[in-house]
Amino acid sequence: MATRKLKAAGAALVAACLTAGPAAADLVFPDLSYRTGPYAANGIPFSDGYQDYLTLLNERDGGIGGVPINILECETGYNTEKGVECYEATKGEGALIYQPLSTGITYQLIPKATADGIPVHSMGYGRTSAKNGEVFRWIFNYPANYWDGASHAINHILAQNDGDISGKKIALVYHNSAYGKEPIRTLEELAAKHGYELLLLPVDHPGQEQKSQWLQIRRERPDNVIMWGWGVMNQVAIQEAVNIRYPMENFIGIWWSGSENDVLPAGDGADGYKALTFHNLGMDYPIYDDLKQYVVDAGKAAGAGDQLGTALYSRGMYAAMLAAEAARTAQEIHGTPDITPAMMRDGMEALEITEEKMAALGLPNFGPTFKVTCGNHGGDGLGAMAQWDAAAGTWSLISDYGPADEEVLNPLIEADSMAYAEENGITPGCE
Amino acid sequence: MPDQLLFAMEVFLNGLMAGVLYALVALGFVLIFKASGIFNYAQGVMALFAALTLVGIMEGQVPFSHLINAAFGTEIHHFGWHLPAVAAILLTGVVMVALAWAVNRLIFRHLVGQEPIILFMATIGLAYFMEGLGDIMWGADIKKLDVGLPQGINAWIDETTFNAFGYGFFIDNLDIWATVIAAALVIALTIFSQYSKQGRALRAVADDHQAALSVGISLNFIWVLVWSIAGFVALVAGIMWGTKSGVQFSLSLIALKALPVLMLGGFTSIPGAIVGGLIIGVGEKLFEFLVGPLVGGATENWFAYVLALLFLVFRPQGLFGERIIERV
Numbered sequence: 001m002a003t004r005k006l007k008a009a010g011a012a013l014v015a016a017c018l019t020a021g022p023a024a025a026d027l028v029f030p031d032l033s034y035r036t037g038p039y040a041a042n043g044i045p046f047s048d049g050y051q052d053y054l055t056l057l058n059e060r061d062g063g064i065g066g067v068p069i070n071i072l073e074c075e076t077g078y079n080t081e082k083g084v085e086c087y088e089a090t091k092g093e094g095a096l097i098y099q100p101l102s103t104g105i106t107y108q109l110i111p112k113a114t115a116d117g118i119p120v121h122s123m124g125y126g127r128t129s130a131k132n133g134e135v136f137r138w139i140f141n142y143p144a145n146y147w148d149g150a151s152h153a154i155n156h157i158l159a160q161n162d163g164d165i166s167g168k169k170i171a172l173v174y175h176n177s178a179y180g181k182e183p184i185r186t187l188e189e190l191a192a193k194h195g196y197e198l199l200l201l202p203v204d205h206p207g208q209e210q211k212s213q214w215l216q217i218r219r220e221r222p223d224n225v226i227m228w229g230w231g232v233m234n235q236v237a238i239q240e241a242v243n244i245r246y247p248m249e250n251f252i253g254i255w256w257s258g259s260e261n262d263v264l265p266a267g268d269g270a271d272g273y274k275a276l277t278f279h280n281l282g283m284d285y286p287i288y289d290d291l292k293q294y295v296v297d298a299g300k301a302a303g304a305g306d307q308l309g310t311a312l313y314s315r316g317m318y319a320a321m322l323a324a325e326a327a328r329t330a331q332e333i334h335g336t337p338d339i340t341p342a343m344m345r346d347g348m349e350a351l352e353i354t355e356e357k358m359a360a361l362g363l364p365n366f367g368p369t370f371k372v373t374c375g376n377h378g379g380d381g382l383g384a385m386a387q388w389d390a391a392a393g394t395w396s397l398i399s400d401y402g403p404a405d406e407e408v409l410n411p412l413i414e415a416d417s418m419a420y421a422e423e424n425g426i427t428p429g430c431e
Numbered sequence: 432m433p434d435q436l437l438f439a440m441e442v443f444l445n446g447l448m449a450g451v452l453y454a455l456v457a458l459g460f461v462l463i464f465k466a467s468g469i470f471n472y473a474q475g476v477m478a479l480f481a482a483l484t485l486v487g488i489m490e491g492q493v494p495f496s497h498l499i500n501a502a503f504g505t506e507i508h509h510f511g512w513h514l515p516a517v518a519a520i521l522l523t524g525v526v527m528v529a530l531a532w533a534v535n536r537l538i539f540r541h542l543v544g545q546e547p548i549i550l551f552m553a554t555i556g557l558a559y560f561m562e563g564l565g566d567i568m569w570g571a572d573i574k575k576l577d578v579g580l581p582q583g584i585n586a587w588i589d590e591t592t593f594n595a596f597g598y599g600f601f602i603d604n605l606d607i608w609a610t611v612i613a614a615a616l617v618i619a620l621t622i623f624s625q626y627s628k629q630g631r632a633l634r635a636v637a638d639d640h641q642a643a644l645s646v647g648i649s650l651n652f653i654w655v656l657v658w659s660i661a662g663f664v665a666l667v668a669g670i671m672w673g674t675k676s677g678v679q680f681s682l683s684l685i686a687l688k689a690l691p692v693l694m695l696g697g698f699t700s701i702p703g704a705i706v707g708g709l710i711i712g713v714g715e716k717l718f719e720f721l722v723g724p725l726v727g728g729a730t731e732n733w734f735a736y737v738l739a740l741l742f743l744v745f746r747p748q749g750l751f752g753e754r755i756i757e758r759v
Contacts (some may be wrong), residue, residue: 036563038681040571069751161709176729202729206681209688210674211445212719212731218601220436232681235573239675243603261573265677269583304497 026065026070027327027339028322029054032083032100038206039078039262042312044303044311045240046101048074049316052295053304056287057324059294064327065337071220073302079161080104096344097121097323103179106139111424114138119345122327123253123276123319124149128182131378132417133349134428139349142322142379143370144278144404146283147412149254150183151404152276152383153226154190156252159399166195171222173229174238176202180228183254187226189408207233214240223313226254234262242269252385258395259311263388273391274398276383278319279367280396283309287317287362311395324353349374368401374430381406434553434598442599442720447608450712451613455668456689457696457704459714460663464698468659469539471552473558475686476737477527477662480565482669482678484526486574488517494568516578520666527662528655543650562683571680576673580608607672609702611707616667620660620701629656637699687732694739697749706750714738 031050034043054069064071072093074086078085083105087098098113098120100106106126113120114137121132121140128147130139144152157165172187173179183324184200191198199222201213206230217225225246227237234257241251249272253262253412258275288308294304330339330347339347351372360367370379389396421428456478457468463471471477479588486492491510500506514522538553581604593599624630644650669678672685696707715731715738723730742750 035571036566036680038679040566041573041679046570200728202730204729206684208676208681208685209449209731210708211449212442212716212723213728214444215438215442215601216721232676234678235679236676239582244601261677265573267575267577268600304500414528428581 004207026094027070028066028070028090029323030072030074030086030095030098032074032076032086032098032102032105034076034078034313036075037077037079038070042231042259043078043101045307045310045312046316046319048301048303048307049313049318050099050320051316052291052308052313053317055295055300055302056291059298059300060290060324064207064324065331066074067337069324076100076102076105078102079429080108082310084108089118091118094341094343096327097348099123099319099323101125102193103127103182104177106179110136116341117345118341119348121323121348123322125179126351128378129300129413129414129416129420130322130379131376132428133372133374133377133427134430135421136377137415138345140372140377142351142372143353143368144376144381145378146182146187146254147409148378148381148383148404149276150186150226151409152385152402153254154187154194155402155405156274156385156399157224165223168196168224169199169222169247170196170218170245171199171201171217171220171225173201173217173225173227175202175207175233175402176204179230183228185224185412186409189407189412193405193408200410203229203233203237205233206231207236211239213237214246215242216247217241218244224250224252227251227257229253229257229262231290235265238263238266238270238273241273242266248272249387250288251277255315255383258386260393260395261312263390264393268390270388273388275386275388275395277386277395277397278383278401279314280315280365280397281311281386285363285366290362296422315366318367321363322351322353325353325357325361349373349377381409399401432445433485435652436597437598437600439611439717439720441598444602445606446713446716447709448602448712449716450692450709451610452668452671452708453605453688453692453712454705454708455609455613455616455664456615456685456710457692457708458620458701459664459668459699460686460689460693461696461698461704462657462661462664465700466633467636468547469551469554470547470698471661472551472554472686473561474661474665474689475664476558476565476684477530477562478669478672478685479678479680479682480530480541480561481523481527481662481666482576482673482682483521483565483569483574485578485666485670486576486678487569488522488576489514489516489578497570498567498616501605520578520670522703523666524663527666528659531655531658531662534658535651539654540651558683562680564678566729573667574678576670576678578670578674580605580674582674605671605674612667612671616664617701617705629653633657662666672709677738684727690754691735693740693749694736695742695749697751700749700751703749703751710750711735711738 031047033047051071054071059070072090074090076083076086083100084426087109103125106122109120119138126141126142128145130136130141188200204211252274253275261272263273295301302314326347329350330343331337334343354369368382381404384397384401385399386395387398459474463469474525491512493507522648585604586600588602589599625636632648633653671684692707694704715735718731719736
């Protein structure tokens with residue numbers, strides 16, 4: 001951790017002081033991380049996974065297509081203003097892609113990155129309607145977005161109730177922010193379709209006190225609770241659910257409420273808690289042998305090397321893998337290993353993740369296969385359900401990857417993205 | 432009895448319990464402000480630092496291990512022991528006393544006689560320094576804290592109220608313990624300040640620095656003493672809040688919960704912190720219960736401040752604060 005901070009401070013100093021950028025041939029991947037502040041416990045494993053994967057490519061393969069990767073880490077503290085400062089400080093270094101791990105920062109970067117011609121990948125977060133690539137030309141949110149997540153949660157509840165949830169009561173406990181409010185519209189539309197009653201329970205930042213919300217849940221006795229939280233809100237919510245003896249198997253978190261950090265403080269009581277995911281979990285993949293050999297044991301890990309295999313480390317690694325494969329695709333499309341942000345965008349738009357590709361990367365069956373197109377920057381939106389085993393201390397997938405309800409979601413995405421296009425004078429299209 | 436009335440009673444009781452937890456944080460502010468006139472912005476971070484240190488000592492974590500390993504190429508992380516909670520709490524208390532001594536020796540001794548705003552800014556610097564120090568010493572991961580306090584619904588209250596009203600009230604065992612511990616803390620602080628020599632000296636300094644100095648009371652000693660006591664109170668608050676959510680860096684934000692309590696109860700009164708905490712706890716919970724559903728919920732954070740402001744308008748010094756009249 002301390003090493004990481006020293007490195008981050010060094011990187012910031014270098015970024016601030018150097019008049020010349022990195023070697024022109026480097027592939028520059030900024031890492032807008034948060035290793036300090038209230039959300040550090042989540043930011044650290046994600047950033048470690050992201051950087052370790054890119055370091056592995058450097059150490060084992062000499063980079064991507066023979067071109068070394070230059071990682072520029074910048075500390076955002078999960079603060080939107082700092083995130084924008086990081087973007088401004090690093091974009092001139094030849095940044096190819098931004099993955100800020102924050103919906104707030106993503107919203108701020110959408111117009112800036114669009115104007116600057118640098119792609120943003122908000123994987124499983126950010127503005128959902130960015131899935132419409134004809135409007136959001138530089139923004140991508142594959143392989144799944146928030147509205148997919150909301151639909152997956154309802155699909156899971158449907159599957160548990162033989163497809164009939166009319167008359168059921170479902171509560172949404174959500175972070176009272178733009179992020180937490182994202183699924184409401186979708187859940188309302190799905191409520192109209194399936195006939196369940198939706199109970200909305202906002203929790204103010206940071207979410208350390210949730211007694212009112214959980215007393216209400218105890219009174220109203222919803223059949224299921226869906227959670228859209230981040231940081232301390234998740235741990236407190238799970239503990240409160242344990243306290244009121246809410247059945248954990250009926251408690252479902254979005255993928256940002258499904259890390260070890262969220263369940264471990266509640267101990268055995270968290271056993272059976274469920275969370276959505278768009279990639280697999282655990283360490284049973286060949287890539288971890290390489291990560292240990294080339295990165296951790298070689299003393300080149302981004303952090304202390306103690307996060308390997310955690311849910312958020314896996315997600316950071318997955319994000320880096322998708323970025324690296326998009327860069328590789330861009331190199332193939334343009335016939336040059338030295339790519340620009342515009343070429344990177346082309347690579348992202350032509351990205352296809354196949355089982356063969358994942359197996360070759362040491363990640364067989366790690367996630368669903370999907371394909372990105374100009375019109376669809378969100379991939380196929382597949383998601384699966386994971387469940388926490390407190391005794392074993394592991395997450396396990398308890399469902400196959402399934403589709404979201406596109407019949408409901410597509411009109412919502414169309415409406416929201418077209419409203420954005422109208423507000424910003426964008427003519428939708430692929431050229 | 433109508434269901435809504437039963438629910439309101441349950442909310443009221445839980446509001447009282449939440450208020451105790453707020454008061455625990457506010458107490459630390461009051462102690463330091465009363466003795467030195469310093470509004471200690473770092474009180475929330477002190478609770479975080481104390482809780483981090485407690486878990487680190489209990490689990491035998493080597494402080495600064497990442498720094499040591501990076502500098503010397505070692506792989507040390509743990510001492511290999513697991514200390515009982517009581518021993519770890521005592522050792523953490525020693526650390527908090529050392530911290531109090533260092534804070535006074537290195538910062539406030541040099542700022543005697545400065546404007547309150549200068550002292551306040553010094554505590555802002557102290558807060559960020561301690562947050563960074565805690566991070567480097569113990570790491571930023573979320574740590575489970577278990578000092579043996581029970582959590583979860585109190586079965587006896589649940590059963591008794593169910594038998595009486597047909598609806599079982601939810602009261603968290605941890606909240607009951609917090610109430611007992613807070614009561615013990617206030618009694619101990621009252622006895623200490625009323626009947627011990629140091630306590631009387633502390634009150635003398637609080638009343639008039641110059642007069643206290645003139646009768647031979649050491650200001651430095653009193654400040655170290657009061658920062659040590661505030662450090663211990665921060666440790667108690669850190670244990671209670673850390674048990675609920677795990678020990679993590681957002682713990683420092685519990686200070687936000689103490690501010691309306693201080694506004695309402697006054698900055699100089701220990702009973703004010705307790706009563707203020709209870710009023711804020713009950714007020715925000717009942718408002719959320721009664722009005723929250725009509726306005727979309729999430730009213731607690733802002734309503735606590737509205738409530739405190741209302742009290743301020745009619746009683747600027749707070750419910751129990753000292754009324755200061757400056758004659759020109």
